[in-house]
Amino acid sequence: MAKVPVQFTLNGSEKAEFIDSGTTLLNALRDKIGDTSPKGGCHQGTCGACSVIIDGELRLSCLTLAETCNGAAITTTSGLAEGGVLHPLQRAFLDTFATQCGFCTPGMIMAAKVLLDHTPNPSRDEVVEALSGNICRCTGYEPIIQAVLTAARANSQNAA
Protein backbone atom coordinates (compact mmCIF):
# COMPACT_ATOMS: atom_id res chain seq x y z
CA MET A 1 0.00 0.00 0.00
CA ALA A 2 1.38 3.39 -1.01
CA LYS A 3 2.38 5.69 1.82
CA VAL A 4 0.93 9.19 1.88
CA PRO A 5 2.28 12.24 3.71
CA VAL A 6 0.26 13.91 6.45
CA GLN A 7 1.11 17.15 8.16
CA PHE A 8 -0.78 18.93 10.90
CA THR A 9 -0.20 20.66 14.20
CA LEU A 10 -0.81 18.56 17.28
CA ASN A 11 -1.19 20.54 20.50
CA GLY A 12 0.73 23.39 18.89
CA SER A 13 3.67 21.45 17.47
CA GLU A 14 4.16 20.55 13.81
CA LYS A 15 3.87 16.87 12.95
CA ALA A 16 4.67 15.24 9.63
CA GLU A 17 4.46 11.52 8.95
CA PHE A 18 4.13 9.03 6.13
CA ILE A 19 1.16 6.76 6.72
CA ASP A 20 -0.77 4.08 4.85
CA SER A 21 -3.59 5.69 2.91
CA GLY A 22 -6.87 5.15 4.77
CA THR A 23 -5.29 5.14 8.27
CA THR A 24 -7.65 6.60 10.83
CA LEU A 25 -6.50 9.65 12.77
CA LEU A 26 -6.83 7.58 15.95
CA ASN A 27 -4.35 4.98 14.70
CA ALA A 28 -2.03 7.64 13.28
CA LEU A 29 -1.96 9.53 16.58
CA ARG A 30 -1.48 6.48 18.76
CA ASP A 31 0.73 4.22 16.66
CA LYS A 32 2.72 6.67 14.54
CA ILE A 33 2.94 9.89 16.50
CA GLY A 34 2.85 8.39 19.97
CA ASP A 35 0.00 10.40 21.49
CA THR A 36 -1.98 7.72 23.30
CA SER A 37 -4.40 10.08 25.02
CA PRO A 38 -7.24 9.41 22.52
CA LYS A 39 -8.52 5.90 23.31
CA GLY A 40 -9.93 3.31 20.95
CA GLY A 41 -13.05 2.02 22.68
CA CYS A 42 -15.32 0.91 19.88
CA HIS A 43 -13.94 2.19 16.54
CA GLN A 44 -17.61 2.64 15.63
CA GLY A 45 -18.35 6.20 16.68
CA THR A 46 -20.45 5.14 19.64
CA CYS A 47 -18.24 5.57 22.73
CA GLY A 48 -16.52 8.93 22.25
CA ALA A 49 -13.26 7.77 23.90
CA CYS A 50 -11.33 8.77 20.76
CA SER A 51 -12.71 12.35 20.70
CA VAL A 52 -10.25 15.05 19.65
CA ILE A 53 -10.65 18.69 18.68
CA ILE A 54 -9.95 19.48 15.03
CA ASP A 55 -9.90 23.18 14.09
CA GLY A 56 -12.05 23.96 17.11
CA GLU A 57 -14.66 21.23 16.51
CA LEU A 58 -15.18 18.00 18.40
CA ARG A 59 -14.54 14.99 16.14
CA LEU A 60 -14.22 11.24 16.49
CA SER A 61 -10.68 10.29 15.52
CA CYS A 62 -11.69 6.65 14.93
CA LEU A 63 -13.94 7.68 12.01
CA THR A 64 -11.67 10.42 10.62
CA LEU A 65 -9.03 9.54 8.06
CA ALA A 66 -5.70 11.11 9.02
CA GLU A 67 -5.02 12.35 5.50
CA THR A 68 -8.17 14.52 5.60
CA CYS A 69 -6.52 16.47 8.44
CA ASN A 70 -3.69 17.96 6.39
CA GLY A 71 -3.06 21.49 7.57
CA ALA A 72 -5.45 21.17 10.52
CA ALA A 73 -4.86 22.15 14.14
CA ILE A 74 -5.53 19.16 16.38
CA THR A 75 -5.90 19.24 20.14
CA THR A 76 -5.85 16.17 22.36
CA THR A 77 -6.06 15.83 26.12
CA SER A 78 -2.31 15.26 26.37
CA GLY A 79 -1.78 18.85 25.23
CA LEU A 80 -3.85 20.52 27.95
CA ALA A 81 -1.48 20.64 30.93
CA GLU A 82 0.94 23.56 30.84
CA GLY A 83 4.38 23.16 32.38
CA GLY A 84 3.20 20.41 34.69
CA VAL A 85 0.12 22.37 35.80
CA LEU A 86 -3.11 20.55 35.01
CA HIS A 87 -5.84 22.23 32.96
CA PRO A 88 -8.83 23.31 35.13
CA LEU A 89 -10.90 20.49 33.60
CA GLN A 90 -8.26 17.89 34.46
CA ARG A 91 -8.01 19.30 37.99
CA ALA A 92 -11.81 19.22 38.39
CA PHE A 93 -12.05 15.63 37.11
CA LEU A 94 -9.55 14.55 39.79
CA ASP A 95 -11.12 16.62 42.55
CA THR A 96 -14.68 15.39 41.94
CA PHE A 97 -13.71 11.71 41.37
CA ALA A 98 -14.97 11.95 37.81
CA THR A 99 -12.41 9.40 36.67
CA GLN A 100 -12.34 5.79 37.79
CA CYS A 101 -10.76 3.46 35.23
CA GLY A 102 -10.03 6.60 33.21
CA PHE A 103 -10.65 5.14 29.80
CA CYS A 104 -13.42 7.59 28.90
CA THR A 105 -11.71 10.56 30.56
CA PRO A 106 -9.66 12.02 27.66
CA GLY A 107 -12.72 11.93 25.41
CA MET A 108 -14.94 13.44 28.09
CA ILE A 109 -12.41 16.21 28.66
CA MET A 110 -12.25 17.00 24.94
CA ALA A 111 -16.07 17.21 24.71
CA ALA A 112 -16.15 19.37 27.84
CA LYS A 113 -13.38 21.64 26.57
CA VAL A 114 -15.23 22.45 23.34
CA LEU A 115 -18.33 23.22 25.39
CA LEU A 116 -16.50 25.57 27.78
CA ASP A 117 -14.62 27.25 24.92
CA HIS A 118 -17.98 28.34 23.47
CA THR A 119 -20.15 28.41 26.58
CA PRO A 120 -18.06 29.38 29.61
CA ASN A 121 -21.00 29.13 32.05
CA PRO A 122 -23.08 26.20 30.82
CA SER A 123 -26.27 24.94 32.43
CA ARG A 124 -26.45 21.35 33.61
CA ASP A 125 -28.55 20.48 30.54
CA GLU A 126 -25.93 21.98 28.26
CA VAL A 127 -23.26 19.84 29.93
CA VAL A 128 -25.40 16.70 29.52
CA GLU A 129 -25.98 17.53 25.86
CA ALA A 130 -22.28 18.22 25.24
CA LEU A 131 -21.27 14.88 26.77
CA SER A 132 -24.08 12.91 25.12
CA GLY A 133 -21.79 11.21 22.60
CA ASN A 134 -19.42 9.96 25.30
CA ILE A 135 -19.98 6.76 27.24
CA CYS A 136 -18.64 6.03 30.73
CA ARG A 137 -18.82 2.49 32.10
CA CYS A 138 -17.74 3.42 35.63
CA THR A 139 -18.86 6.67 37.17
CA GLY A 140 -22.57 6.88 36.48
CA TYR A 141 -21.93 10.27 34.84
CA GLU A 142 -22.95 12.51 37.76
CA PRO A 143 -19.35 13.14 38.95
CA ILE A 144 -18.38 13.97 35.37
CA ILE A 145 -21.19 16.50 35.03
CA GLN A 146 -20.16 18.01 38.37
CA ALA A 147 -16.52 18.16 37.22
CA VAL A 148 -17.43 20.16 34.14
CA LEU A 149 -19.62 22.54 36.16
CA THR A 150 -16.83 22.89 38.75
CA ALA A 151 -14.25 23.68 36.06
CA ALA A 152 -16.60 26.29 34.57
CA ARG A 153 -16.96 27.94 37.99
CA ALA A 154 -13.19 27.85 38.54
CA ASN A 155 -12.65 29.48 35.15
CA SER A 156 -15.14 32.26 35.80
CA GLN A 157 -13.62 32.93 39.25
CA ASN A 158 -10.17 33.20 37.70
CA ALA A 159 -11.50 35.52 35.04
CA ALA A 160 -13.26 37.76 37.60
Place this chain on the structure above:
Amino acid sequence: MALALQTFPTVKDANAALKAAGTRYLGGGTLVVRAANEGDVSVSGLVMSTDPALSAIAAAGGKVRIGASVTMAAIARHPDLGPLAKAARAVGGPAIRNMATVGGNLFAPAPYGDFAVALLALDAAVGTEDGELPIETFLARRDGSRSIVTSVSFTLPKADGFRFLKVSRVKPKGVSVLSIAAVLEQAADGTVSSARIALGCMADRPMRAKAAEKALKGKKLDQNGIAAALAAATEGIAPITDPIASAWYRAEVLPIHLGRLLLA
Protein backbone atom coordinates in the same frame (compact mmCIF):
# COMPACT_ATOMS: atom_id res chain seq x y z
CA MET B 1 -7.31 -3.34 6.49
CA ALA B 2 -6.27 -0.05 5.00
CA LEU B 3 -8.35 1.82 2.44
CA ALA B 4 -6.87 4.01 -0.22
CA LEU B 5 -8.36 7.51 -0.32
CA GLN B 6 -8.34 9.57 -3.51
CA THR B 7 -9.19 13.26 -3.28
CA PHE B 8 -10.21 15.39 -6.27
CA PRO B 9 -10.86 19.12 -6.58
CA THR B 10 -13.82 18.58 -8.93
CA VAL B 11 -16.92 16.43 -8.66
CA LYS B 12 -16.45 15.37 -12.27
CA ASP B 13 -13.06 13.76 -11.61
CA ALA B 14 -14.30 12.21 -8.39
CA ASN B 15 -17.28 10.73 -10.27
CA ALA B 16 -14.89 9.21 -12.81
CA ALA B 17 -12.81 7.62 -10.03
CA LEU B 18 -15.98 6.21 -8.42
CA LYS B 19 -16.54 4.00 -11.47
CA ALA B 20 -13.80 1.65 -10.23
CA ALA B 21 -15.07 -1.49 -8.47
CA GLY B 22 -15.00 -1.44 -4.65
CA THR B 23 -14.92 2.35 -4.38
CA ARG B 24 -17.32 4.41 -2.26
CA TYR B 25 -17.71 8.12 -1.80
CA LEU B 26 -16.43 9.48 1.53
CA GLY B 27 -18.73 12.04 3.14
CA GLY B 28 -18.21 12.54 6.87
CA GLY B 29 -17.21 8.89 7.16
CA THR B 30 -19.47 8.10 10.11
CA LEU B 31 -20.94 5.11 8.30
CA VAL B 32 -18.41 4.21 5.66
CA VAL B 33 -15.28 4.41 7.85
CA ARG B 34 -17.19 2.62 10.57
CA ALA B 35 -17.99 -0.16 8.11
CA ALA B 36 -14.30 -0.42 7.19
CA ASN B 37 -13.32 -0.50 10.89
CA GLU B 38 -15.80 -3.33 11.37
CA GLY B 39 -14.11 -5.32 8.62
CA ASP B 40 -16.43 -4.64 5.65
CA VAL B 41 -14.13 -5.79 2.86
CA SER B 42 -16.53 -4.70 0.10
CA VAL B 43 -15.01 -1.22 0.41
CA SER B 44 -11.44 -1.09 -0.85
CA GLY B 45 -11.15 2.52 -1.94
CA LEU B 46 -12.68 5.84 -0.94
CA VAL B 47 -13.14 8.87 -3.13
CA MET B 48 -13.86 12.43 -2.09
CA SER B 49 -14.11 15.84 -3.69
CA THR B 50 -13.04 19.11 -2.10
CA ASP B 51 -15.20 21.22 -4.46
CA PRO B 52 -16.27 24.20 -2.30
CA ALA B 53 -19.82 24.12 -3.77
CA LEU B 54 -20.34 20.86 -1.87
CA SER B 55 -19.91 22.71 1.43
CA ALA B 56 -22.06 25.74 0.61
CA ILE B 57 -25.47 26.71 1.95
CA ALA B 58 -27.49 29.18 -0.13
CA ALA B 59 -30.80 30.50 1.16
CA ALA B 60 -32.61 33.27 -0.71
CA GLY B 61 -36.24 34.12 -1.43
CA GLY B 62 -37.47 31.09 0.49
CA LYS B 63 -35.43 28.68 -1.63
CA VAL B 64 -32.64 26.70 -0.04
CA ARG B 65 -29.75 24.76 -1.55
CA ILE B 66 -27.54 22.77 0.77
CA GLY B 67 -24.30 21.23 -0.54
CA ALA B 68 -23.97 17.49 0.07
CA SER B 69 -20.88 17.89 2.31
CA VAL B 70 -22.63 20.30 4.69
CA THR B 71 -22.74 18.82 8.19
CA MET B 72 -25.66 18.51 10.57
CA ALA B 73 -23.90 20.95 12.94
CA ALA B 74 -23.63 23.56 10.18
CA ILE B 75 -27.36 23.24 9.41
CA ALA B 76 -28.33 23.38 13.09
CA ARG B 77 -26.51 26.69 13.62
CA HIS B 78 -27.37 28.38 10.29
CA PRO B 79 -29.51 31.49 10.93
CA ASP B 80 -31.69 30.98 7.82
CA LEU B 81 -32.42 27.30 8.42
CA GLY B 82 -34.20 27.67 11.78
CA PRO B 83 -37.11 25.33 10.95
CA LEU B 84 -34.66 22.52 10.15
CA ALA B 85 -32.47 22.88 13.23
CA LYS B 86 -34.47 20.36 15.23
CA ALA B 87 -34.10 17.67 12.56
CA ALA B 88 -30.35 18.34 12.19
CA ARG B 89 -29.86 18.21 15.95
CA ALA B 90 -31.67 14.85 16.04
CA VAL B 91 -28.69 13.18 14.39
CA GLY B 92 -26.17 11.60 16.78
CA GLY B 93 -24.22 13.44 19.48
CA PRO B 94 -22.13 16.61 19.07
CA ALA B 95 -19.09 14.94 17.46
CA ILE B 96 -21.24 12.94 15.01
CA ARG B 97 -23.08 16.14 14.02
CA ASN B 98 -19.75 17.83 13.26
CA MET B 99 -18.98 15.02 10.81
CA ALA B 100 -22.29 13.63 9.49
CA THR B 101 -23.15 15.13 6.09
CA VAL B 102 -26.45 15.68 4.32
CA GLY B 103 -25.25 13.51 1.43
CA GLY B 104 -24.41 10.61 3.73
CA ASN B 105 -27.75 10.89 5.55
CA LEU B 106 -29.57 10.27 2.25
CA PHE B 107 -27.86 6.87 2.04
CA ALA B 108 -28.11 5.93 5.73
CA PRO B 109 -30.15 2.76 6.29
CA ALA B 110 -32.81 2.70 9.04
CA PRO B 111 -32.66 3.31 11.99
CA TYR B 112 -30.53 6.16 10.62
CA GLY B 113 -31.55 8.80 8.10
CA ASP B 114 -33.45 11.14 10.43
CA PHE B 115 -32.53 14.20 8.39
CA ALA B 116 -33.51 12.45 5.15
CA VAL B 117 -36.97 11.97 6.69
CA ALA B 118 -37.20 15.76 7.02
CA LEU B 119 -36.01 16.19 3.43
CA LEU B 120 -38.64 13.74 2.20
CA ALA B 121 -41.42 15.70 3.90
CA LEU B 122 -39.98 18.86 2.32
CA ASP B 123 -40.10 17.24 -1.15
CA ALA B 124 -36.44 18.11 -1.69
CA ALA B 125 -34.74 17.73 -5.06
CA VAL B 126 -31.53 15.71 -4.92
CA GLY B 127 -28.83 17.05 -7.25
CA THR B 128 -26.10 15.12 -9.07
CA GLU B 129 -23.98 16.05 -12.08
CA ASP B 130 -26.75 14.64 -14.29
CA GLY B 131 -29.43 16.95 -12.89
CA GLU B 132 -32.01 16.75 -10.12
CA LEU B 133 -34.32 13.97 -8.99
CA PRO B 134 -37.29 14.22 -6.62
CA ILE B 135 -36.14 12.75 -3.30
CA GLU B 136 -38.78 10.02 -3.43
CA THR B 137 -37.39 8.73 -6.73
CA PHE B 138 -33.83 9.15 -5.47
CA LEU B 139 -34.52 7.11 -2.31
CA ALA B 140 -36.18 4.33 -4.29
CA ARG B 141 -33.15 4.05 -6.58
CA ARG B 142 -30.36 4.82 -4.15
CA ASP B 143 -28.95 1.29 -3.90
CA GLY B 144 -27.94 1.39 -7.55
CA SER B 145 -26.84 5.03 -7.46
CA ARG B 146 -23.18 5.50 -8.39
CA SER B 147 -22.94 9.23 -8.90
CA ILE B 148 -22.04 11.75 -6.25
CA VAL B 149 -24.90 13.67 -4.72
CA THR B 150 -23.94 17.33 -4.91
CA SER B 151 -26.86 19.10 -3.22
CA VAL B 152 -30.38 19.05 -1.89
CA SER B 153 -32.77 21.90 -2.71
CA PHE B 154 -36.21 22.73 -1.35
CA THR B 155 -38.56 25.54 -0.47
CA LEU B 156 -38.08 26.62 3.12
CA PRO B 157 -41.30 25.93 5.05
CA LYS B 158 -42.85 28.48 7.36
CA ALA B 159 -41.66 27.77 10.88
CA ASP B 160 -45.14 26.61 12.00
CA GLY B 161 -45.76 24.62 8.80
CA PHE B 162 -42.91 22.16 9.38
CA ARG B 163 -42.98 19.69 12.22
CA PHE B 164 -40.40 17.10 13.21
CA LEU B 165 -40.25 14.52 15.94
CA LYS B 166 -37.76 11.79 16.80
CA VAL B 167 -38.43 9.16 19.43
CA SER B 168 -35.45 7.53 21.10
CA ARG B 169 -34.95 5.60 24.31
CA VAL B 170 -31.73 7.31 25.40
CA LYS B 171 -31.85 11.07 25.74
CA PRO B 172 -30.60 13.52 24.64
CA LYS B 173 -28.83 11.32 22.09
CA GLY B 174 -30.15 7.99 20.93
CA VAL B 175 -30.92 5.93 17.88
CA SER B 176 -34.45 6.35 16.50
CA VAL B 177 -37.37 4.21 17.51
CA LEU B 178 -38.97 6.28 14.78
CA SER B 179 -38.90 9.76 13.34
CA ILE B 180 -41.68 11.72 11.67
CA ALA B 181 -41.59 14.92 9.65
CA ALA B 182 -44.61 16.77 8.30
CA VAL B 183 -45.18 19.78 6.09
CA LEU B 184 -48.72 21.02 6.67
CA GLU B 185 -50.63 23.83 5.05
CA GLN B 186 -53.86 25.04 6.56
CA ALA B 187 -56.66 27.10 5.04
CA ALA B 188 -58.01 30.18 6.80
CA ASP B 189 -60.65 28.07 8.61
CA GLY B 190 -57.92 25.83 10.05
CA THR B 191 -58.59 22.82 7.83
CA VAL B 192 -55.60 21.08 6.29
CA SER B 193 -55.23 22.02 2.63
CA SER B 194 -52.13 19.93 2.00
CA ALA B 195 -50.02 17.50 3.98
CA ARG B 196 -46.77 15.66 3.32
CA ILE B 197 -45.80 13.24 6.05
CA ALA B 198 -42.55 11.26 6.06
CA LEU B 199 -41.66 8.38 8.37
CA GLY B 200 -38.31 6.99 9.52
CA CYS B 201 -37.74 3.37 10.66
CA MET B 202 -41.03 2.29 9.05
CA ALA B 203 -39.11 0.66 6.18
CA ASP B 204 -35.42 0.24 5.35
CA ARG B 205 -35.41 3.90 4.26
CA PRO B 206 -37.60 6.98 4.75
CA MET B 207 -41.12 6.58 3.33
CA ARG B 208 -44.23 8.69 2.97
CA ALA B 209 -47.43 8.07 4.92
CA LYS B 210 -49.60 8.63 1.87
CA ALA B 211 -52.83 7.19 3.29
CA ALA B 212 -52.53 9.40 6.36
CA GLU B 213 -51.79 12.45 4.19
CA LYS B 214 -54.97 11.80 2.21
CA ALA B 215 -57.07 11.24 5.32
CA LEU B 216 -55.93 14.54 6.75
CA LYS B 217 -57.03 16.69 3.80
CA GLY B 218 -59.89 19.02 4.63
CA LYS B 219 -59.74 18.05 8.31
CA LYS B 220 -59.06 20.19 11.35
CA LEU B 221 -56.00 19.43 13.49
CA ASP B 222 -57.99 18.31 16.51
CA GLN B 223 -58.65 14.92 18.12
CA ASN B 224 -61.61 14.16 15.81
CA GLY B 225 -60.07 15.62 12.69
CA ILE B 226 -56.90 13.52 12.87
CA ALA B 227 -58.56 10.21 13.85
CA ALA B 228 -58.81 8.89 10.30
CA ALA B 229 -55.20 9.87 9.56
CA LEU B 230 -53.97 8.02 12.65
CA ALA B 231 -55.95 4.93 11.67
CA ALA B 232 -54.33 5.07 8.22
CA ALA B 233 -50.80 5.80 9.47
CA THR B 234 -49.64 2.19 9.45
CA GLU B 235 -50.81 1.48 5.91
CA GLY B 236 -47.96 0.16 3.80
CA ILE B 237 -45.33 0.24 6.55
CA ALA B 238 -42.77 -2.53 7.08
CA PRO B 239 -40.88 -1.33 10.18
CA ILE B 240 -37.39 -2.56 10.97
CA THR B 241 -36.54 -4.76 13.95
CA ASP B 242 -33.29 -3.93 15.71
CA PRO B 243 -31.94 -3.81 19.29
CA ILE B 244 -33.85 -0.54 19.84
CA ALA B 245 -37.34 -1.86 19.05
CA SER B 246 -39.21 -4.62 17.26
CA ALA B 247 -41.24 -4.02 14.12
CA TRP B 248 -44.38 -4.76 16.15
CA TYR B 249 -43.53 -2.11 18.76
CA ARG B 250 -42.69 0.49 16.14
CA ALA B 251 -46.03 -0.09 14.39
CA GLU B 252 -47.91 0.10 17.70
CA VAL B 253 -46.46 3.45 18.74
CA LEU B 254 -46.46 5.16 15.34
CA PRO B 255 -50.08 6.45 15.51
CA ILE B 256 -49.54 7.74 19.04
CA HIS B 257 -46.49 9.79 18.07
CA LEU B 258 -48.07 10.96 14.83
CA GLY B 259 -51.03 12.16 16.90
CA ARG B 260 -48.72 14.10 19.21
CA LEU B 261 -46.99 15.69 16.25
CA LEU B 262 -50.25 16.71 14.59
CA LEU B 263 -51.79 18.10 17.78
CA ALA B 264 -48.63 19.90 18.88
